[in-house]
Amino acid sequence: MQRALFITLSNIGDAVLTTPALEYLHARHPDLRFDIVADARSAELFTHCPYRGEILLKHKRAGWRGLLRLIRTLRRTRYVLAADLRTDGLAYLLRAERRMTKLRRGPAGPHSVEEHMAVVAPGVRRAEIPPTRIWLTDALREQARERLAALPPGPLLAIGPGANWLPKIWPLESFAELLRRLEGRVAAAVLLGGPKDxxxxxxxxxxxxLPMLDLCGTTGLLEATAVLERADLFVGNDSGLGHLASAVATPxxxxxxxxxxxxxxxWGPRAAWLVAPDRDLAxxxxxxxxxxxxxHLERWR
Known part of the structure; x- marks a missing residue:
């Protein structure tokens, strides 16, 4: 099978927002196997992508030696096309018949998904952009079902209480008051996040x-996504979890x-957001x- 290369982004949410471009390329080149260059933080998201080849890691902290090792590895393959959604020009150092990069591309819309799509399909209409996508297995879904089995039946709220920067985190007491206001409207809540949360x-x-299940620091990205898929609604700070939830069509x-x-x-029709007054979450x-x-719950139940 002929090979293509897809160079995605580092952060979890950013990587999720590149998946519409990957899906678009696959739909137009179903005969190609896509090698994926990703960061160690986000590479897990592509584990079960059915049309991927190798996953190769680009370590930001590895310096020029690490970059040279990656280039040497990639140059062993001659790619039909190389789509580079970063901005460091890596694709121009590789053997590829066709290169798609952000270099010399103009603005393509307010959202980063539209910017990524402009790299692989200039002029594509918004209606033609695929949704974001995370590929799950039956085993991951069963694992999530077992995790949540002890919670009472009824609407399940998933919460992402953390973020990678303190000003992006809604205060704990605000989350607690939110849950008090939701009594009788949701049956239970599940908390998701990393060890720092x-x-x-x-x-x-x-x-x-409310009945609560705390899974912070106990799941990988894909298991957390499978839990989010079973939730009726997600609320959280500006972090990767909201993108994971949207990628499995959870409001x-x-x-x-x-x-x-x-x-x-x-990205997606079931995604909503609130902006704090004066950008101050307090x-x-x-x-x-x-x-x-x-x-939002009533609209999408």
Whole structure:
């Protein structure tokens, strides 16, 4: 099978937002096997992609020696096409019959998904852009079902209480008050995040009035995505979890303080977001979030 190369981005959310471009390329070149260059943080997302070849890691901290090793490895293959969604020009150092890069591309729309699509399909209409995608297996879905089996039946809320920067995190007491306002409207909640979110999650469990399951720091990306797929709704800070939820068609509400919601909100018809007054999440009230969340739940139930 002929080979193509797809160079994705590093952060989890950013990598998810490149999947429409990958899906578009596969739909137009179903005979190609796509090798994928990814970061160690996001490479897991492509594990079960059915048309991928090798996954090769690009380590930011490996310096020029690491980059040379990667280039030597990639140059062993002659690619039919190389699509590079980064901006460092790696594709021009490889053996490829056709190169698609961001270099000399003009702006293509407010959202980063539109920018990525402009690399692989200039002039594509918004309606033709595929949704974001995470590839799950039956085993991952069964694992998620078992994880959630102890929770009571009824609407399940997934929560992402953390983020990679403190100003992007809605206060713990606001999440706790949100859960009090949702009593009787959702049956239970599940907390998702990394090991750094454990302390915040434990505090929320202590304050919560709803049945809670804390999975922070206990799942990989794909298992967390399978849990999100079973949830009726996701609410969380501007982080990768909202993008994972949207990629499995779970309705999402992302809370933005600082950041660029127009450019980086989760992609898809079931994705909604709120921007805090003056970009200060401390000023975003649980009352406003609860009202928007319940409207979103009713729309997509």
């Amino acid at each position: 454990r302390e915040r999650a434990e505090g929320l469990v202590r304050e919560a009035a 999402t509400l992302t809370l933005f303080g600082p950041g660029e919601p127009e450019r980086y909100h989760p 000023r975003l009230t649980p009352e406003v979030v609860a009202e928007r969340l319940l409207r």
